[in-house]
Amino acid sequence: MASLLYRLGRFAYDRRWLVIALWLVIIAAVGGSAAAFHGTTTNTFQIPGTETQRMLDKLKADLPSAAGGNATLVFESPDAPFTDAQKKQLSAALEKIKGLDGVQSVTDPFATQAQLDSASAQIADGEKQLAAAQAQLDAGKPQLDAAKAQLDQTKAQLDAGQAQLDAQKQALAAQGMSAAAIAQATASAQAQLDAGRAQYDAGKAQYDAGAKKAADGAATIAQKKQELALGQRQADASAGLRFVSSDHRAAIAPVQFTKSTDSLPTSLRTQIQDIASSVDGVQGHASKELTQDINQIFGAGETIGVTVAALVLVVMLGAFVAAGLPLVMALVGVAVGVGGTIALTGVIEMSSVTPMLGLMLGLAVGIDYSLFILNRHRNQLLGGMDPRQSVALAIGTSGTAVVFAGLTVVIALVALVVPGLPFLAVMGVAAAATVAVAVIIAVTLLPALLSLVGKHIISKRRWAKAARENTQPGHGVVEAREDLAKSNRGWGAWLTRHPWIAVVASVILLGVLTLPASQLHLALPDGGADPVDSTSFKAYDATGKYFGAGMTGPIVVVGELPAGLDDAAAKVKQLDVADQLRAVPGVVAAVPLALSPDHHTAVFRVIPTEGPASASTVQVVHDLRSQGSAIQSRTGVSIGLTGQTAANVDVTSKIADALPVYLAIVVGLSFLLLLLVFRSLLVPILATAGFLLSLGAAFGSVVAVYQWGWLGPVFDITHPGPILSFMPILLIGILFGLAMDYQVFITSGIRESYAHGQEAHLAIRTGFHHAARVITAAAIIMVSVFAGFIFSHLTMVRPLGFGLALGVLLDAFVVRMTLVPAIMRLFGKAAWWLPRWLDRILPDLDIEGAKLERATAAPHGAHVDGGGQPEPAADSVR
Template identity: 30%
Template sequence: MSVYLYRWGKLAFRRKWIVLPVWLVLFVLIGGLGSQLSKPMTNDFSMPALPSERANEILDKHFPGASEAFKFDAVTGTYVIAAPEGQKLTDPANRAALDAFIAKLGQLDIVDHAKPLTNPVETADKMGCLTNPDPSQCSGAPLNVLNKTEPASVAFMSVPFTIPTFTDITDEQREAAYDVAADARNAGLTVEMSGSIAQTNEGPTGKAEMIGMGVALIVMIIAFGAIVAAFIPIVTAIVGLGAAMSLIMLGTSITDVPSFTTFLASMIGIALSIDYALFIVSRYKHELAVQDSPEEAAGIALGTAGSAVVFAGLTVIIALAGLGIIGVRFMTFMGLGGALAAALAVLAAITLMPALLGAFGRFLFTPKLPLVAQHDPEDDTQVTNGMRLGRLIGKAPWAALILSVAVLGALAAPAAGLNLGLPGEDSQPKTTTIRKAYELRTEGFGEGSNGVLNIAADLSGVPADKRDEAVEALRSKLASYPNMDYVTAPQWSEDKQGALLDGVPKFGPNNQDTKDLVSDARDAEAEFEAAYGMAYGVTGSTAIAADIDHVLLSKIAPYLAIVAGAAFVLLILVFRSILVPLTAALGFLLSMAATFGATVLIFQEGALGLIDDPRPLISFLPIMLIGLVFGLAMDYQVFLVTRMREEYVHGKSAKDAMVSGYHHGARVVTSAAIIMISVFASFLLESDAIAKQMGFALAVGVLLDAFLVRMVLIPALLTIMGKWSWWMPKWLDRIVPEIDVEGSKLVELQKKTVDITKEPVRVS
């Protein structure tokens, strides 16, 4: 591979005014098609074969269409109405304002008028539930006003809408749904709105990318000691990321693409594009000092650093594309989007980069910044900080190993309390109407009212005279669980062969006690099947979220095994070693455990006060984190250790090769890691809870893996293992193809070229 990339590097450098226009035309063409043919993205987080699916089937069998409200793209809306402090909704003025609000809702064209809207306060009053507020008896509309502290001071009502799916909601419709309560608010009522009708389908704002670009530029100016060279990786990042985003948008014209596909692609695309370009430019800078011409330097840089970039990119692509094995559609698309961004980052680095090097020519490393460029790692005669640290690790490898493992182990401890949950209404910013509605409902009815469990019972196999008894027994059983607040009276189907009960937990939808309650409720089904012949299931948004959490948590180990196994084989090809890939994988496990621990500590436990509102980690964060950080970890492994192997192959001892490789690679790996950390950490500025958690976790993951594992633990192990680091069984050595990432074939090629030029010409 190194020879092919070497030849292409020289060709692209020489034919730059052909390569650059071709890239420009392709970039504009893809961008134009993406903008013209793109369609809105979906927000579907559903997955097949969940236990709640069976409950939905029972529900739809007896209450046709009832499960539609539980689909992730369903348009739902709930209004939470509160009387002024010290008053009740039954007060004449407040009741009149509520009646007027409901009448206006009935006139809204996006509201489904098939079933007339009713005033829940009026219904409760007629049924006598306000004077006898027993929620287990007063089910249905009256339940919505029986808040525990001051009955009839808060009410909520669900409103059906005619909008087909979440992605069909327009800003005008969303505003109309909120503004319809303006008169009620002016009359003194508090009216907030929750449900998908109030949600916005926003992607990244772009602030994070701009901040990441800015930090990357500063880091590269320091890394290169020159201003012009720092802009080259920015150019390749813009082109690579822009092409990836355009292709993703183009894909929306063919199939439904989840909205967070672009978020992940932008996060990974910008960071990888800059990192890969940084690695190649750094090697090019070194080769300029030792090669006869800039063209030759570009060829050697692409043949060596470019080979490492290809394999580093392959590890990222394997890790991200491997998300498809989870069997969850939205995660598959997120992984494919990230893999596409990584692939285009590699493509831009190995095809566009050499042409840009040729275009800038002698101006690339000018003007130099004297203070920054004073100690250049590409000069073997200078003692750099990288060389000093490499020598220090080489002198005390056991101390470095023990210290790094101790730090990682201490950080990993909180991971034992990991709790997962899907982003809910409580994860919305506190200024949004959704969050205000959630808190208002919690204050009035308890946190569990936001996570009602829907129990659908199929009584078709139960004798008619036993159905009331069977349902009442089920209700009593469910109500007996300590984490259940109460269970409502049953709603019967028209043929009385189906019943629907609502179980209100004591805790919120993302609380582990509520998830355990879902599991407990399902475990009792066999008992009722045997006693009555009754089947039932638990569904609703809370039960579905608990199912998704369970599935994703169960997939972490097999996903990690498959991805790590594939990458292990790939690293054997790169390093021609058994122990180096093995220690690379084990080091990743340590950094991953520490990352989970740090994220749990900050976001779940609220340590250091950095988060105002601690909550469980997003359900798909662990798997996404593993996929992304594993790929990046192997990037740094390849970047740093390939140079160490190169020095070892060229005759140095294992320890000296480690120090020399550290000397050459420390600055570029440090720069790449800082850029990654900056890009990821900047996503903490996004308002979305998913973006915040993922940004923090990825930033910490890169920080720990790059600076503790790759730059301390791995060099220490290489020193301790000595020449055995590069050992591989002879039988395996014979069957493993020669990849030549270190560029030894380029050395032979250069020698042949020199011999040919020195050979005297014979004249016959």
């Protein structure tokens, strides 16, 4: 590896314009692709194959109007209740918003609240009217019964008279009287009977009409009673739901869109917010879904972080050219890595954190990797080495350490595919690609630019000092003695003299910081995590204050109704399910929202007691799912949960389950890599154990600050809450990779001294002395870059930036530069012990570059090239 990189560095040095041109082409191609093909990022986290996703897909198929994104507008009049004029203006404004392209519907809070408020009165009035109608019906029933009895009696009399007359006619016929005579003799009696029959028929018709009217009235009363019962059940289901506060100082207007909120154009977001804030005397606040700007990835905090890194580089390197090179390398890496990520947003759904994570890592490792190589090159130049040879050798030695350090980061990030969450896998692969680009740039573009700047990489003052030192007699011996003397002073020397104190103090410090980690509570962020002066926080706060925190995170329940139901039966089923949902502990209201045209799919909005990130709401989600079979057995309706609140619970649970497996894979693979690099059993074990200590301390500190609120004013945390659910797995992956970076850098220095023949304890001192300055600068730079994200405009990135900044700080200075060297001092030579059988089968990667340096050392009388410089005898590494 070292020989290959040596040749690569020399090629880049000799073919600098070709290498620079290739990178310029790559930057132009990536930039053009990002501009032409970029899409939008998302803050909606879904898990394919879960109930949440299945129910969302069902809504898209059966009820497309209910499948779009949702947001909330909150109107507040803190000084006085809304006036009638303000209500009219707000209703007109909402009607205007409803007419915007992309808006599915808008709920007018005043009209809706008026309906809710009048529901009880309407039901009571209806009950009174039904009671009066029933009383009237009951009062007319005796008359109908008497009329029927009289009709029955008249009919019986008529039937009896007719029978008697018919018998008389038969008797006259038996006496031989003709039919005409019989008819004449009975005509009068028959006429009387017919007249009576006609009178009866008229009475019967009158009675039938009255009876029908009474029956129709009874049917109407029964129908009205059923409607009132349904209305009462609907009112009961909505009892805990309000759209205008009881003091009439706040109103909430849900807005539904035709597409997801993440795909809303900025122009629509701006229009809605402008219209919502156009009413005089009323404060209009838009919820997080409308206000979050997830397409901007670089803000003021990040700029400050990079500025601090630049200052550290200037102070360390003492020359603006030298300080600028690592920054240029980092920016090129970010341009290519993050630009490529943005170009793919048009075809791959990505979280808004994805490009931000690439930016964060690209800046940090891009600066550090280049600095590590640059520092080696500067030292070699000051020692009198030819620039061409120095660049190639720096790439072959320090570049090898950079490659393996970068490989550990890439392994940790690519392993994010393990949890099976697409958004997390994309995030990890994209960030890994950015880190890989940073490594490639460090070993190709950096040597090409170093060939251009030449000796300007070192300040004139430093060159003058080196010239004076190099002209002194016996300079080499003096320099070696001074180097040894310096290594016997300072922190590294103290560690080797007092290793037990260093070990015990480090473990105690990290252990104490780890204690809060046992209280870690994970969730996805809501508006309460935003800055207090933001519109989204004001909307969240006003909603909780006036309507209850549960209104900030409703749970969407989808019901599958039995086939063949008519409209009335389907509505009854909806209310049956709503009653069951409302009976779940922690549920304030369960309101039927929509019903598909085929009466097969119903949608319910369930309002929990607390906000979406609270532990009680998570429990409500679990309880609703556990009650699904019972609800189906009682109502015949199967239910499933969807919406952002349910999806957040799924994501959090899935990540928590995957953490142990992910940690085992990352640690296992990196252990093998470190075993190959350092050919030692203790060093990989120390590296892993130290990482676990720094990781625990980072977790504990994040919990104390962002969950408990310690030092809240310092970090702009006014409402502490749960930690971003995928922050731990990102922190594990990124911090492990970066911890291994510093492990590789400092241990390679110690290994190099040991490989060059020094005793184990002296190798720790000299290796520490040579590596400490650059590692200190690199750690400060990385901490500065990460710390810049603590005040990012994307609030979900802030705890990650804090955790990474503190984690790197602790890992670099407490673990890698204190604990590890101290323990290695206690083990002495045994720190480099490796079983013989394992030593034979492991390839020798020569990360410290000892073999390369011997192979490339210029012998006495070496060939001099046309430029008057000695040509290195490097044919052996060709």
